[in-house]
Amino acid sequence: MSKELMEALDALEKEKNISKESMFKAIEDSLVTACKNNFGKADNIMIELDKETCEFKVYAEKTVVETADDVMDPMEDISPEDAAKIVKNPQVGDLVKVPLDSKNFGRIATQNAKNVILQKIREEERGAIYNEYFEKEHDIVTGVVQRYMGRNISINLGRADAILNENEQVKGEIYRPNDRIKVYILEVRNGNKGPRILVSRTHPDLVKRLFEQEVTEIKDGTVEVKAIAREAGSRTKIAVSSTNPNVDAVGACVGLNGSRVNLIVDELRGEKIDVIGWDENPGNLIQNALSPAKIVAVFADPDEKTAKVVVPDYQLSLAIGKEGQNARLAARLTGYKIDIKSETQAKDAPGFRYEDYLDDEEEGYEEDEYTEEGEFESEDIAAGEENGEE
Template identity: 40%
Template sequence: MASELKMLIDQVSREKGIDRQTLISTLEEAIKSAIKKKYGNRFDLDVTFNEEFGEIEAFQFKEVVEHVTDHEKEVSLEEARALDAEAELGDELGIRMSTDALGRIAAQSAKQVIIQKMKDAEREVVYDEYKGRKGEIINGIVQRIDKNGITVNIGQAEAILPSKEQIPREVFRQGDRIRAYVLDVKKISKGPQIVLSRTHPHFLIQLFHSEVPEIAEGIVSIIAANREPGSRAKIAVVSKSPDVDPVGACVGMKGSRVQNVVQELRGEKIDIVPWNMDPAKFVVNALAPAIISKVIIDQNNRSMEVIVPDDQLSLAIGKRGQNVRLASKLTNWRIDVNSESRYGRKKQAGYQALLQLPHLTNEMADRLYEAGITSLEDLAEASATELMDLTRQSKAVVEEMKIQVQELLSVKTDAAAEPMDEAGPVEPQEQDILEAGEPSAESATERVSGE
């Protein structure tokens, strides 16, 4: 029958999930440490676990000599043959030591070593389990809340949801269930630190993976995702099958699938955008629900100027620039949105001349243009008072502006006389969207809110 120690090792290994051999090695190390603590460090020791009898055996090795000079490392031939009749001079003889006489202090030391080694082994088991779950969604229960964040009980371990990884205005209480994205698993002195996030774009992606079977099966793919947590998000999707609508698959019957995601994100609005290989069409889809009339592409600078009807300008830009900002991050293109009226003005030489002035912004140039000041000559003739009202600048700035106008007018350039390179400059490529018969972004994209 197995001894009590052997059964205890098997039980701890089973309950704590620690490798049995690791426990045995820990126990052997602890006994060796206790013996050295009691008798000193000069012993040549070997401590092993006897599987057959289920007990720890400790042996002190001594050299068989004719005349003993060091009792801790040497044994006489006479004493050696009393233990082993076949002992000869020069042999290494293992003498069994009793572990029962270690004493209270040594036993306590052994206990501390065992406890520490078990904790280290447990931490290693937890780290090995969760390092492979990085990038997954995990469920847990809020254990405590402090200035460092929310501590979450995830079963065998605790995880931390830092303040910066929490959705703004989201409130949790002790005992609440919580879902979060495993952002990182670190090894620190106190054990593995599992860092969670509810703001990461991949949290949104993983939520759709769990809600949309077509994504889990690989029929629909999420190409990109970007969020302003708690407010709005955009994801770009594409289907590998012509029979499956990627937007419709993510939305679900009566919006059931996307609404589950919205509820988990506490009402965060989600725009589901169909991805397109053509960057201009992709940007148009990403700017939904605004209607786009023209896109001017600058491949060298990876930027686009998007022209929209005047009544669509605020919709395209979004509240505090949110719509165009998210679209720019989603498509990885710099996007400048302008109205058709401003775009028409920019094509006129007079308006471009006004923009040469260092202190004049686009908004100021628009106000001047609407007031009938459409060229540098008109600006030079306007009164300082009128310019102060239109530009909302101080008298000193306006007077400096008028000096700059005079300097520009005094410079006589004859651009037509300059020889032009045959190839000419590389102009940005214009692409008409509505005129080319492309569907508007409004019809190409589903927008879902938490309402």
């Protein structure tokens, strides 16, 4: 029996990540519970459990009284004659460990002991699962779509199911049972019925974590993700910088012929991703953030966190983007409130003398190529995290 018990404990530890120590404690508690159910009390019960062999013994610690007539409670008192059968020369007041045969426990006591062990196994399993996924909080995992629960979706993560709430789903994405998708773990809560795991497909950090997985330079710290702005399902802008002057941060994230960023775009089911270079100069950063539009001049006020931007007349719609998306994401990415004007509008605006800055702004500027639809064809295409309110 002890061999079978040890094998069972080994299996629990391997398959369910339940430690033997916790199970030894559960066995001891179950034996105490069985004694209480069988004898009515268990205050003086002692359990000796050999953790190497799984052999156990149950004792009742009894006090030696003067005569057999003085035995008031058979579970607590023992006569000198009975005590002499266990120890030599017992003295009145001595404590004697009296062996109890657990095989003689009643059916109800045995069933209760079994329930104690099963309950402990369930608690330990829930605890192990909670700890496993709590460590993955704010990270991404791969899950399998299980079923719809109203408008929410159950996602199987392996050892536990997660909930993808309606407001964390990307509009337009269709999830079918058995689809494998990557999700971002928002929160892990410990409930009575086990851990409750909330996941997201819309969180900006989902994109950040995907880049960390795909881009070696981000993983080893050579390239840093400085900011992300995202409108899930539509477009993301991500600003990156390199700690090594010999490493091109944007090129590393995009990959050869867009190989790296395209894997992320595929995972996000076609979401457009713009990778831009981070710049400590707010004017340059804003110019980068508004790509693919060409910028004539940027007037940034770091104190007020505002910026006025001048673009060629034919670039105004591109700079603003469809329904203002490009400008909105650029504002989130940089943290600046951006006012975009065409050259004609700027010339007519009082006090908006951008001509004084043209030489400085255009010096060293290389125009990126873009299509009529506004898609980048340079290496500055592809990925991002939202770092501010709209």
